[in-house]
Amino acid sequence: MDDQLxxxxxxxxxxxxxxxxxxxxxRTLDHMHLSFESWGELNEDHSNAVVLFTGLSASSHARSHxxxxxxxxxxxxIGPSCxxxxxxxxxxxxxxLGGCFGSLGPATIDPASDxxxxxxxxxxxxxxxxxxxxxxxRSLGITHLYACIGASLGGMLSLEYAACYPDQVNRxxxxxxxxxxxxxxxxxxxxxxxxxxxxxxxxxxxxxxxDERPTKSMAVARQIGNITYRxxxxxxxxxxxxxxxxxxxxxxxFQVESYLHHMGHKLAHHFDPNSxxxxxxxxxxxxxxxxxxxxREGVARITSPNLIxxxxxxxxxxxxxxxxxxxxxxxxxxxxxxLALDSLSGHDSFLVEVEFFAxxxxxxxxx
Amino acid sequence: MDDQLxxxxxxxxxxxxxxxxxxxxxRTLDHMHLSFESWGELNEDHSNAVVLFTGLSASSHARSHxxxxxxxxxxxxIGPSCxxxxxxxxxxxxxxLGGCFGSLGPATIDPASDxxxxxxxxxxxxxxxxxxxxxxxRSLGITHLYACIGASLGGMLSLEYAACYPDQVNRxxxxxxxxxxxxxxxxxxxxxxxxxxxxxxxxxxxxxxxDERPTKSMAVARQIGNITYRxxxxxxxxxxxxxxxxxxxxxxxFQVESYLHHMGHKLAHHFDPNSxxxxxxxxxxxxxxxxxxxxREGVARITSPNLIxxxxxxxxxxxxxxxxxxxxxxxxxxxxxxLALDSLSGHDSFLVEVEFFAxxxxxxxxx
Numbered sequence: 001m002d003d004q005l006x007x008x009x010x011x012x013x014x015x016x017x018x019x020x021x022x023x024x025x026x027r028t029l030d031h032m033h034l035s036f037e038s039w040g041e042l043n044e045d046h047s048n049a050v051v052l053f054t055g056l057s058a059s060s061h062a063r064s065h066x067x068x069x070x071x072x073x074x075x076x077x078i079g080p081s082c083x084x085x086x087x088x089x090x091x092x093x094x095x096x097l098g099g100c101f102g103s104l105g106p107a108t109i110d111p112a113s114d115x116x117x118x119x120x121x122x123x124x125x126x127x128x129x130x131x132x133x134x135x136x137x138r139s140l141g142i143t144h145l146y147a148c149i150g151a152s153l154g155g156m157l158s159l160e161y162a163a164c165y166p167d168q169v170n171r172x173x174x175x176x177x178x179x180x181x182x183x184x185x186x187x188x189x190x191x192x193x194x195x196x197x198x199x200x201x202x203x204x205x206x207x208x209x210x211d212e213r214p215t216k217s218m219a220v221a222r223q224i225g226n227i228t229y230r231x232x233x234x235x236x237x238x239x240x241x242x243x244x245x246x247x248x249x250x251x252x253x254f255q256v257e258s259y260l261h262h263m264g265h266k267l268a269h270h271f272d273p274n275s276x277x278x279x280x281x282x283x284x285x286x287x288x289x290x291x292x293x294x295x296r297e298g299v300a301r302i303t304s305p306n307l308i309x310x311x312x313x314x315x316x317x318x319x320x321x322x323x324x325x326x327x328x329x330x331x332x333x334x335x336x337x338x339l340a341l342d343s344l345s346g347h348d349s350f351l352v353e354v355e356f357f358a359x360x361x362x363x364x365x366x367x
Numbered sequence: 368m369d370d371q372l373x374x375x376x377x378x379x380x381x382x383x384x385x386x387x388x389x390x391x392x393x394r395t396l397d398h399m400h401l402s403f404e405s406w407g408e409l410n411e412d413h414s415n416a417v418v419l420f421t422g423l424s425a426s427s428h429a430r431s432h433x434x435x436x437x438x439x440x441x442x443x444x445i446g447p448s449c450x451x452x453x454x455x456x457x458x459x460x461x462x463x464l465g466g467c468f469g470s471l472g473p474a475t476i477d478p479a480s481d482x483x484x485x486x487x488x489x490x491x492x493x494x495x496x497x498x499x500x501x502x503x504x505r506s507l508g509i510t511h512l513y514a515c516i517g518a519s520l521g522g523m524l525s526l527e528y529a530a531c532y533p534d535q536v537n538r539x540x541x542x543x544x545x546x547x548x549x550x551x552x553x554x555x556x557x558x559x560x561x562x563x564x565x566x567x568x569x570x571x572x573x574x575x576x577x578d579e580r581p582t583k584s585m586a587v588a589r590q591i592g593n594i595t596y597r598x599x600x601x602x603x604x605x606x607x608x609x610x611x612x613x614x615x616x617x618x619x620x621f622q623v624e625s626y627l628h629h630m631g632h633k634l635a636h637h638f639d640p641n642s643x644x645x646x647x648x649x650x651x652x653x654x655x656x657x658x659x660x661x662x663r664e665g666v667a668r669i670t671s672p673n674l675i676x677x678x679x680x681x682x683x684x685x686x687x688x689x690x691x692x693x694x695x696x697x698x699x700x701x702x703x704x705x706l707a708l709d710s711l712s713g714h715d716s717f718l719v720e721v722e723f724f725a726x727x728x729x730x731x732x733x734x
Binding site: 025123188190197198200219224232236238250251255257287 | 392490547548549550551553554555557558560561562564565566567583584586587590591593594599602603605606607608615617618620621622623624627631644648651652654685
């Protein structure tokens, strides 16, 4: 059964579970494991846990620590006296079920076949990710979260977690997420998936034993994402019509193309295409109303005080979607606050405008 | 030399030219031909010609006629008493140089090799397209255009034509175009081209004699375009989160995905990928300031009265770009009008809100 575990050299903590784990769409995992990282100390009554849910492509490595000193993706946010203050909170960041950073996912060896699950990995929903995280959290003896927080996919997951476990989440923050995914956002992920599906190196998902990986298509899929992660105005200011100096070419010629080239190739080699397929699809399927007779009924499960944050230039989950979930929660008499950040950094603002988010998070958690 | 001509059964009129045609980026075509369609009659003093420049993927078949009764892409716009009134005007629609609808382009047989030019076709700019169109127009004995008009790529071309031949254009209309292409718009076309370049069936542009064409990548490239041609709000209203009923899949599952699937495959089989590469690149390179010491100097070539139209929901060439060119022209004391259409149809509004555009065009041409 060791085969199911992520490589031993990954500096993650590991939660492993052999209790059957039924999934929303019908299949059942007969074992499950999640990897995670943590900062700060769990206090005596286990009341200071803050769970951080990541976006689509980030790992649990949100901040450096003794076992992995590389800077994390939210390095300045987590630490003593930071936005997520490790003097006060036990901060826990979990690698999503279905992902490729040590949690059970398509690249994990299936004990039944002794090969990676690959495309046979079962369909997931955001609710499955929330339920898996809940098992891990309970296994640490945490019955109530001080808070959960996340941006993008993590923002959806914060909402869904609060909807699934309303009595176990004291408060939550959802950043640049949505209460239900809209058609334009689905469309972007659809074309990203088509790029991968069309790549002969993807081999319908059975590429693990091949010499060539579908990195070309992963790079392009990422580049499509990158367009939606920032804003047009930022790129006007940052790149304008500057050229690289390489001359006329269908490849990187303008500076913006060189940026995309770099961004695409950075992700292509460290993200599993099958995880990309399954997690983007989970994002498309996401609605708080999923499985309920109305969206409103799904929203009404949420009772915890919350802070919803959006960014005026977000193309992927535009700010009216964050405002809509805030208003839907207020409509259910839930204590909900809404912050609109006017930044040119678009969907990615949480990675850029760290000071704004640190202040907002600190103020909200302190209340 | 017959090899250079488009198939004889295409119901286009043809202009052929053996005068060397020097291109902006340095190479010279030693022959050139353009196909076109026309409606209405050229009057005695040749003063009633209105040239219509198409977008990237449209052919000259803007309206049905005796030789081709299929409805055109602007069927309701052209005809007796229509927006482009064929009782008054001789309306001429030209297939772009470099395109694939009968004009000289990458799919044309190169007499030097007896094979299609393919990827050896020289780099083009919007200025080359304007100069080629000018030769055709002069060959018809038209020294002054009553007007030129175009949307999207055609809107850029209207501007460029008026900049190259200010004394020969009495007025012009530029719809949903730009005076210079911005980085986000370049980024969309960059990823579209990467999709095609990565397709093994593209064979670096040498696919003409192969059994399989790079239709899969052309479909995806088109789908990326389709996202930018409409607006998020239109899709919210039109598709929302409706499913096809086919069930969970990485392909068409949501209605919006089914729409994209259909749109992509519609274009994939009738547009030449090499034309797509070369014309999208020409769009990226477009700036009225190209080759001048400043953008302003490039803009200042334009002297003809003009109407600039934009749409509030255009993602690809957002309305501030049309307003910017209008203001730049006013700044040069050019008689410029600006119309902002508040429509959910985005960049494609000219194909949807035909009545608005017909009225605007009629009013402007009548002045």
